[in-house]
Amino acid sequence: MTPGQRRWLFLAAMACFGVLLVWGLAGLPGFGNYPGPYGDIINRVAVGQTNATGVVSAINFEYRGFDTVGEEFILFVAAAGVATVLRRLRGEREGPDRDEAAGREQVPTSKAVRTVALVLTGPAVVMGWYLASHAQASPSGGFQGGVVLATAFVLVYLAGQFLSFERISPVDLTDAVEALGAGGFAAVGITAVIMGLPYLQNFLPLGTVPGAVSSSGTIALISFFVGIEVAAAFVLIVGELLDQTLLVHEGSR
């Protein structure tokens, strides 16, 4: 196919796509218009039913909890996949003739980066735990909290060095915590089944004050498990990638 023909094919395809797009846009409901009854019903009943004022968390961990189990395991499998793939590569690379970084100059971390990273590590830990433990009270949740927690570990790497990152997050421990988080979520659901309730039914006391940290039963518990699962998964993925990037770096000294 000559470049000219290719251009015409592209233009024809783009014209068709453009027509479809405009047609679709013309049929959209008006901006901000919400026709469905489901969200309105949830907005009315969610706080009364679950005692969680973070209604998004109530939906994620309660009404649509089964969907979230699936999402949780997507991340779990992704982390396991990264660990598996990169582990094989590392074995290949440890041969003697592949010392890519020999003689490479190591740039020292600037004091500014170190200071900022050190100052931010503590707040990142607090913020992460706050988000993961207040899913029932405010717009937050285990997922966001988990990622923030994981960034605290990355900050330690930025402030110090790879060795301290590995020391505070040994792979075995991270693996175990990740499995505990993912398994804990599933176990909460199965506990409900053992008690004769539907899977993931909220079986814990809901508390008396809506939006209190101790309220909303399994929503808070699931959020906690999601938090540690996500934090461990991200630390694991970042750790594996750092390993890949820096191992030779460390080995050549």
Added chain:
Amino acid sequence: MNGIPVVAVVTPYTTATGLMDVLQATILVLVALGATAVVLTRAPTRQVIVLSVYGILLAVLFLAFQAPDVTLSELTVGAVALPILLLLTLAKVKGRQK
């Protein structure tokens, strides 16, 4: 739904409608510009940084459209986690090319 107590949810985020429209329109334009900037940046490392800024813009967009939980997710994933993974991959690929 009989017998379930109804609790009205009052958000403290009620702003004058006109002002909110202006804010939403502005941030929509900024997001469009940011996405274009990401595509037009050619150097990979620089592109990751621009992508990270674009993630922050998207987070502000979600905040302006009253989805604070999605804002948090976008901040953590779009502005932090994704750029970290990309930067590490770039470092690895560059190390191999030498």
